[in-house]
Amino acid sequence: MIEARGVSKHFGRRKVLSWLDIRVGDGEIVALMGPNGAGKTTLLRILATLLEPSSGQVIIGGGDAREDPIRTRRLVGVVGHSTYTYDDLTALENLRFFWSMNSMPRRDFQRAGIEMLRRVGLSHRMNDRASVFSRGMRQRLAIARALIHSPKVLLLDEPFSSLDQKGVDILTQILMEERSRGCSVLIVTHDVQRIAALADRADILQGGRIARSFDSSAIRRGDLDAGYRASSEAGVA
Amino acid sequence: MRAALILATKDLKIELRSKEVVSSMFLFSLLIVIAFRFAFAEAVDSGALSLEDLAASSLWICFSFATIVGMHTSFAKEKDRETLEGLMLCPVDRSALFLGKALSNLVLVFIVDLLSILFFGLFFAFDYDGHAVEVVGVALVGTVTLVLVGTLVAAISVNARAREVLLPILLIPLIAFSVIIPCVTATRNAIAGELTESVRDIVSIAGFALIFGAVGYLSFDYVLEG
Ligand SMILES: Nc1ncnc2c1ncn2[C@@H]1O[C@H](COP(=O)(O)OP(=O)(O)OP(=O)(O)O)[C@@H](O)[C@H]1O
Ligand SMILES: [Mg+2]
Numbered sequence: 278m279i280e281a282r283g284v285s286k287h288f289g290r291r292k293v294l295s296w297l298d299i300r301v302g303d304g305e306i307v308a309l310m311g312p313n314g315a316g317k318t319t320l321l322r323i324l325a326t327l328l329e330p331s332s333g334q335v336i337i338g339g340g341d342a343r344e345d346p347i348r349t350r351r352l353v354g355v356v357g358h359s360t361y362t363y364d365d366l367t368a369l370e371n372l373r374f375f376w377s378m379n380s381m382p383r384r385d386f387q388r389a390g391i392e393m394l395r396r397v398g399l400s401h402r403m404n405d406r407a408s409v410f411s412r413g414m415r416q417r418l419a420i421a422r423a424l425i426h427s428p429k430v431l432l433l434d435e436p437f438s439s440l441d442q443k444g445v446d447i448l449t450q451i452l453m454e455e456r457s458r459g460c461s462v463l464i465v466t467h468d469v470q471r472i473a474a475l476a477d478r479a480d481i482l483q484g485g486r487i488a489r490s491f492d493s494s495a496i497r498r499g500d501l502d503a504g505y506r507a508s509s510e511a512g513v514a
Numbered sequence: 515m516r517a518a519l520i521l522a523t524k525d526l527k528i529e530l531r532s533k534e535v536v537s538s539m540f541l542f543s544l545l546i547v548i549a550f551r552f553a554f555a556e557a558v559d560s561g562a563l564s565l566e567d568l569a570a571s572s573l574w575i576c577f578s579f580a581t582i583v584g585m586h587t588s589f590a591k592e593k594d595r596e597t598l599e600g601l602m603l604c605p606v607d608r609s610a611l612f613l614g615k616a617l618s619n620l621v622l623v624f625i626v627d628l629l630s631i632l633f634f635g636l637f638f639a640f641d642y643d644g645h646a647v648e649v650v651g652v653a654l655v656g657t658v659t660l661v662l663v664g665t666l667v668a669a670i671s672v673n674a675r676a677r678e679v680l681l682p683i684l685l686i687p688l689i690a691f692s693v694i695i696p697c698v699t700a701t702r703n704a705i706a707g708e709l710t711e712s713v714r715d716i717v718s719i720a721g722f723a724l725i726f727g728a729v730g731y732l733s734f735d736y737v738l739e740g
Contacts, residue, residue: 325603326603327599327602327603329739347605347606347607348605349605350603350604350605351605353603355603357599359596359597359599360596361596361597361599361600361603362597362600363524363528363595363597364595365527365528365531365532366524366527366528370527374520374524375600375604377516377517377520378517378520378521378601378604378605378606379604379605380516380517380605422600
């Protein structure tokens with residue numbers, strides 16, 4: 278479960294988030310949308326413990342994120358703007374590194390690592406260095422990296438970027454599998470069409486808080502499309 | 515501290531493949547030894563300059579340069595290739611990241627230490643008067659301290675805009691008195707077979723290692739959040 282209560286964040290005098298509340302339950306996929314500069318990445322970084330909120334509380338998996346950041350990080354898988362992978366390591370070695378850093382049992386890696394790469398469609402390239410990967414392949418590796426320790430919470434910042442149609446299908450499939458596993462997924466995206474098939478809810482971040490929220494039936498009715506367009510037309514935050 | 519070992523292993527594996535850091539450290543030290551060889555050959559031959567003094571000073575110039583070059587890359591590389599956040603997302607204490615980085619840095623700098631000692635011996639046809647082992651021992655103690663300070667300063671400066679400038683500016687005054695001066699004395703005494711006279715120097719270097727190590731270990735949470 279992901280929960281933010283009254284989270285505010287300002288950089289110097291610029292207020293980015295103000296008294297924001299958001300909640301993603303177990304087995305729920307929530308799309309976080311909003312205009313450029315609205316603070317979506319900032320919110321994700323706060324939830325991932327990469328950034329301290331100026332005030333407010335973040336609860337991940339039932340515990341306060343700031344009180345026990347290590348426990349929080351164990352529960353969280355993040356796909357960010359960069360892939361966090363090492364060019365000089367092979368795909369499998371990258372996963373092994375993050376597997377070990379998450380204190381997962383060493384003897385189980387071989388099976389889990391290969392299985393993970395199979396899920397993202399990279400198993401035929403598992404012994405190639407990440408430096409020779411294309412952008413989309415790197416993105417797939419980043420997804421594998423985020424999932425390798427079976428997180429209970431997934432925070433994804435525009436994860437569909439640079440994925441081909443097959444990659445998009447793969448990620449969609451993975452997210453549905455993770456949801457049925459009880460994972461809470463918060464996914465930042467601008468792609469209304471793509472998320473409509475997937476999300477249980479869409480929250481629109483604007484003016485530093487969740488300005489509007491669409492449940493799955495509203496999304497299917499097409500309300501999200503119009504609502505999101507309206508919020509984008511309000512211009513850059 | 516399993517995480518520290520995993521991180522250090524990862525760094526060393528990458529270094530083994532790319533050889534980016536060791537090769538530049540190695541060239542620096544080779545250059546210094548060669549320059550000294552030609553600058554001071556006559557002074558040494560005529561007896562105006564003792565080889566012990568020259569060895570002690572030039573070796574520590576090599577070691578310090580190796581440290582500065584090595585430290586600079588250890589965090590800057592993670593930052594530039596945007597993997598630092600990936601490390602920060604790992605469920606381990608920040609202090610494990612400090613220890614891991616210090617450990618991989620120590621291995622790399624110590625390799626260059628050994629190479630420098632070897633080069634100096636070769637170029638000056640000098641066998642350290644049979645005290646090479648003691649010289650290596652002093653190098654190890656001093657390098658541990660250098661690397662602990664260096665890792666801490668590198669992490670502090672990694673988020674700064676002008677970190678290439680900031681790192682040496684912060685690092686050199688810190689190491690000059692705590693490490694370099696006592697180490698040069700100790701190395702000279704080691705070659706002369708009088709290492710017992712430098713016990714105090716070595717204890718003080720080790721003391722600084724403890725202090726800097728503890729500061730890094732305890733403060734790394736704040737250092738990396740910067
Ligand atoms: N480290 C920082 N220092 C100062 N300002 C920042 C920092 N990070 C973000 N901001 C500001 O916070 C605001 C929100 O940025 P953020 O990256 O969260 O937007 P976003 O919703 O992810 O936008 P996009 O859709 O373009 O990715 C922006 O105005 C940005 O300038
Ligand atoms: Mg963003």
